[in-house]
Amino acid sequence: MLLADTKRILLKLSGEVLMGDQQFGIDTDFVAKLAGEVKAARDTGLEICLVIGGGNIFRGMAGAAKGMDRAQADYMGMLATVMNALAMQSALEKLGVETRVQSAIQMDQVCEPVIRRRAERHLEKGRVVIFAAGVGAPYFTTDSGAALRAAEMRCDALFKGTSVDGVYNADPKKDASATRFDTIDYDTVLAENLKVMDASAVALCRDNEIPIVVFSIRERGNLARVLAGEGTQTIVRTAGPGAS
Ligand code: UDP
Secondary structure, three states, rough: OOOOOOOEEEEEOOOOHHHHHOOOOOOOHHHHHHHHHHHHHHHOOOEEEEEEEOOOOOOOHHHHOOOHHHHHHHHHHHHHHHHHHHHHHHHHHHOOEEEEEEEEOOOOOOEOOOOHHHHHHHHHOOEEEEEOOOOOOOOOOOHHHHHHHHOOOOOOOOEEEOOOOOEEOOOOOOOOOOOOOEEEEEHHHHHHHOOOOOOHHHHHHHOOOOOEEEOOOOOOOHHHHHHHHOOEEEEEOOOOOOEH
């Protein structure tokens, strides 16, 4: 196992991974594959909280750049995360995995509101809980939502599944000499402004001692490999003996 005594994780997926090879929106075939990854992890006995971004549909900053009111645009972004959550719920339930969606913006006809104690019961029963709408407030991101839910639900680690396989000292898509860290501490990530998650999310994880595991969710079976300690990833945590 990558991290000892891991019983409950928060898995954060960027909205962009739901696009598959599309330029926009939701690729249902790819979401079905992602759901398979989540199911495999759940079947190992892990309790799983899921947070999915909304960048494949709408980002508040993009709306604001085009002249929209930022808060208004952010609410649209939050609604996008609810759409993604429902798509993932549907894909997971097709595979026989029980799920509940809890949204930080109340939407009674569609999903539950965020209620921590109720989420606890769902996890105990083996359900995957998908937390939607981030923290429910503009000027935040789903990274912050993920860090907040990881702390609130006392997750042992936050796994960030994205399109790169870890944290690099430069952008690996632009710089061929960029190197990946195996482990790195929170303060270095913050001081050097490395692209992991936004600063408030990293700080929340640091203050609550929640390790962040950054890995690629694009290759099939990679979540299971990373969880088993056989994959490629970067672990962000407090520097200590054994950290490289
Ligand atoms: N958002 C927000 N508050 C939150 C979470 C999300 O305002 O607590 C909005 C924000 O506009 C953001 C959008 O929702 O750009 C989509 O989320 P995010 O950019 O985090 O998605 P990702 O990059 O993970 O796909």
